[in-house]
Amino acid sequence: KEFTYLIFPLLCFFYDKNTRRKEKNKRHCFLSVPRWVSLSLSMCLSQTLNRSKMNHIPIPITCQNDTEMSSRDIDYTVNALEVERILNYHFKNKRLVEDALTHSSYTDSVSYERLEFLGDSALGLVLSIYLFLTYPNLDPGQLSLLRASNISTEKLARVAIRHGLYRFVRHNASTALDDKVREFAEAVSQEDDPLIHGGTVKAPKILADIVESLAAAIYVDVDFDLQRLWVIFRGLLEPIVTLEDLQQQPQPVTMLFELCQKNGKQVDIKHWKNGSKYIASVYVDGNFIASGSSEQKEIAKLNVAKLSLHKLSDSRPTKMEGLENTGELDGKSEIEGAKQKLHELCRKKKWPKPSYNIKDEGPSHEKKFECSVQIVTADSMLSMTGDEKSRVKDAENSAASLMIHLLQESDYL
Structure with a gap:
């Protein structure tokens, strides 16, 4: 010494x-x-x-000799190597991988909370730089929407599911956490196309947290070099949400305001906090439409916008209501491959992609699925609910078939 x-x-x-x-x-x-x-x-x-x-700023980095490694460290080495393979990056400091995948309920080690804090900011900044350079003529409002879509809880949770990162997380939480992740993973697996603004099951925050903490682990390991972070981490985030993607799947809040504006109505979204949750309510011309809540203010706003769009589409006096009430769609045969055909139809008409919502009922061994599909045309919003089916795919096809029949009867085609 x-x-x-x-x-x-x-x-x-x-x-x-x-x-x-x-x-x-x-x-x-x-x-x-x-x-x-x-x-x-x-x-x-x-x-x-x-x-x-770093201009003489002290950066605490844990270093250990091989002889000082505990059996716990040795056991975790296999997982660290597998995570490195997924990230396509070799860490100088393996302890960062361990910390990035340790939940706060696992009290035997440092949790990922500090790294998540850093990763949230680092990803936001590096995405801002990328979008600023990629879209030189885009206004700040659209740039903000693009950035939010690429680092939202929904987006990052899908990244974690796609790369199987949750299986490496160490936690002592209840089985309810595993159940939530499993439910979300099953819902994502049934999606034909990746959703930007949320699917049928809410994304568990822990999935987004571990993606952010891994980003921070790399950021620290490369001596806080943002360019290297982006080169290493971008592949994990693919596909990056583009401006064209947002045009195909409009943001629900934007869609709500545009729909009401076309019909000469005034929209007001009010926010308040109740304990740990944010609550958002939508009023149209002073009339209450819907409320939504979440632990995050923006998600609460997103949820209430979706609910409001659904209620407004159901309450509008369109031809759709007349057809449903008179039973003119009864007896119409289902169209094979209806979901894909409806997708192509919307693309040719330059309408946004159809939006599907699944509801299930019954015990796990006898579940029935009911699907509703919603599309936005040039002058209206149409919604149709299909028949109950034993498979999600069949339920979606039923709803898409009825929507195509509706469009034919309503002279949209």
């Missing part, structure tokens, strides 16, 4: 001489001392240089 303190200043002096000869001599010097001294010196030198790069 005393030898380390004596030789370290000398090594730092040699390091500052920027010539290949002295760099070579320094490497020989490391090789000439015992292994434990070389390891200690290299760690000290690495931390000193990192501080120099």
Whole structure:
């Protein structure tokens, strides 16, 4: 130990001489001392240089010798290597991987909360830079919508599911947490196209948290280099939500305002907080339409916009209501591949993609699924609910078939 303190200043002096000869001599010097001294010196030198790069800001990075690793560390090494394979990145500090995938309920180790805090900001900033450069003529409002769509809880949770990251999370929480993740994963697996603004099951926040914490782990490991973070992490986030994607799947709040504006109505969304939850309510021309809640203000606003659009579409005096009430659609045969045909029809008409909503009833071994489909035309919004089916795919096809019949009867085609 005393030898380390004596030789370290000398090594730092040699390091500052920027010539290949002295760099070579320094490497020989490391090789000439015992292994434990070389390891200690290299760690000290690495931390000193990192501080120099960050303008002398001390960055606490955990370093351990192999002999100091506990059995818990050794057991987790296999998982860390698998996570590195998924990320396509080799960590210098393996402890960062462990911390990034440790829930606060697992009290034997540091949780991912600090890394999640950093990752949330880092991803927001790096996405802002990317979108700023990719869309030089886009206004700030649209840039904000694009950024939010790419780092929302829904988006990041789907990233975690797609790459199977949750299986590496260490936690001692109740089985309800696993059940929520499993339910969300099953709902995502049944989606034909990735959804931007949320599907039939709310995304568990823990899934987005671990994606953010892993981003932060990489960010710390590359010495807070944003460009390297983006190069490494972008592949995990693919597909990136583009402007064209947003045009195909309009943001519900935007759609609500545009729909009411076309019909000369005034929309007002009011917010308040009840305990830990935000509540949002929609009023149209002073009349209450719907309320939605969430632990996040923006999600509450998103939820109430979806509910309001659904209620407004059901209450509008369109031809759809007349057809449903008179039973003119009864006896119409289902169309094979109706969902794909309806998708193509909307694309040709330059309408947004159809939006599907699934409801299920009954015990797990005898579940029945009912699907409603909603489309926005150039001048109205149409909604249709299909028959109950034993499979989600069949329920969607039933709803799409009835929607196509409705469009034919209503002279949209």
